[in-house]
């Protein structure tokens with residue numbers, strides 16, 4: 001079958017038209033053949049990855065997922081287009097039914113999401129992720145155990161779904177906060193929510209879910225990739241991380257000029273020049289920050305890279 005072509009990103013007649021604009025983002029709608037993708041590589045501890053959207057409005061300068069864009073032009077324009085999977089809920093339902101027919105008592109382990117943010121701004125309107133949570137929870141009505149779920153996001157919109165989140169027996173929320181300095185955040189990820197908003201979201205989740213209301217989720221803060229934090233912000237930032245039970249650090253992915261291989265975008269390489277005090281000896285900066293995490297945070301697991309991304 002011919003690959004779809006997207007209005008604004010092709011020379012010939014597009015097969016997918018811009019359905020709406022959301023801010024400065026072109027939004028396209030498309031039916032997905034499947035929602036659950038066999039997990040491999042970095043997250044092979046899971047059965048599946050689940051991406052409700054393709055593309056991501058946050059458009060972070062270092063995002064490795066841009067390499068999985070439909071074409072080169074869209075890769076360069078990462079952050080300015082999103083495809084939402086119109087039939088996501090129905091497709092997931094069918095796939096889960098198939099899984100539970102084969103494994104009635106073994107819940108799948110699902111990582112949501114590997115190449116998009118399931119709570120990017122568009123989610124506030126389309127509620128695709130919310131409907132997927134609903135589908136995952138409905139399986140309990142058929143006496144199947146609810147999936148083990150890890151949600152990776154940097155968005156406070158996740159707090160909208162506390163009513164559903166607290167019904168997952170095995171849930172980990174990974175909140176991405178790669179730096180403790182707002183100015184650094186603005187340089188590397190200018191379209192994303194503030195650090196404060198992300199920490200407040202975790203605090204709201206913790207305050208609103210207790211053992212009487214539901215199952216308390218595990219909480220990780222993923223400092224991935226580890227960006228510089230200004231010396232003046234460092235102590236306060238590390239103290240705030242104690243809201244999580246796990247902190248994960250990791251360096252940038254390498255930069256490749258190839259599609260379909262996780263790769264740091266060239267934009268981030270340029271921004272790094274501004275932070276030479278950190279990057280001229282990146283390995284040293286990384287180790288120094290890691291040592292500070294270990295000495296300052298008690299009762300919080302400190303993990304690195306792949307090791308930190310599992311549910312357990």
Ligand code: SF4
Pocket residue numbers: 056057058059060062063064065115116117154
């Ligand atoms: S939020 Fe995640 S998926 Fe979206 S652009 Fe940033 S790093 Fe990429």
